[in-house]
Amino acid sequence: MIRATYNEDGAFTGFYREDLHSDIPEPNVELTEKQWSDHVSGKVIYHFIGGKVVAYVEPARPVYPSKAAARAAMAAWIDQLMAKITGQVPNYERASWPSKAEAARAFVAGTARSDQTAMIEAEAGTSNRTAEELANVIVARADAYEAVIAKAAGLRVKLDNAIEAETDPFKFKAILEDVKVQAIALAAELGIEVD
Known part of the structure; x- marks a missing residue:
């Protein structure tokens, strides 16, 4: 026995x-x-x-046991989505995008300061484009990127509000999945394929 x-x-x-x-x-x-x-x-x-x-049957556990875990999961997913948009661009270059966009917009409008003109002309000289061509490309890309960022930020805020309002951790996954579906639809509208 x-x-x-x-x-x-x-x-x-x-x-x-x-x-x-x-x-x-x-x-x-x-x-x-x-x-x-x-x-x-x-x-x-x-x-x-x-x-x-x-x-013994292990009790069911939520995929995201806390609001912080749910938020972190969505932030990681949004980062992956944004990586598809930004491509393989190094961080130092991505950090320059706001100032390049400002310089390109000023260049196109004819109001660029000398440092902004120098920035556009320096990159144009190494990219085999005229300063005007480069400035127009930067403005077009900046406009598109800023639109994506605004929508991604809006979805993140929507998710954050939904997570904050929910008290049942078992429902966090469904909230995240719903926001992912919306993000994928927005990406598709912009011609971006997301898994």
Whole structure:
């Protein structure tokens, strides 16, 4: 006969054979050979619950156990989405986009300062474009990128509000999936394919 000790949650903490062990700690419960074999092999996990040896089913856990985890998951997904838009552009170059956009807009409008003109002309000289061509390309890309950023930020705020209003962590996944569907639809409108 096999006896199993258990903790306050009913999880087994040790196994003892009465023919081998004379001092078996308490509390303990009798197991059949099959229950013991299935349990130690991992085939079936048993616990001692309600005075009975029962197959234990792990309680369901939410995908995102906290609001912070749900927000972090969405931020990571938005970062992946934005990487598809920005492409393989190094961070130092991406950091220059706002000042380049400002310079290009001023250049196109004919109101560029000398430093802005120098910035546009320097890049144009190394990219085999005229300063006018480059400025127009930068303005077009900046307009498109800023529109995407505005929509992505709007979706993130919408998600944040929905997560903040929800108290059940089991519903966080559905909220995230709904916002992802909306983000994918927005990306498709912009000609961006997202998985």
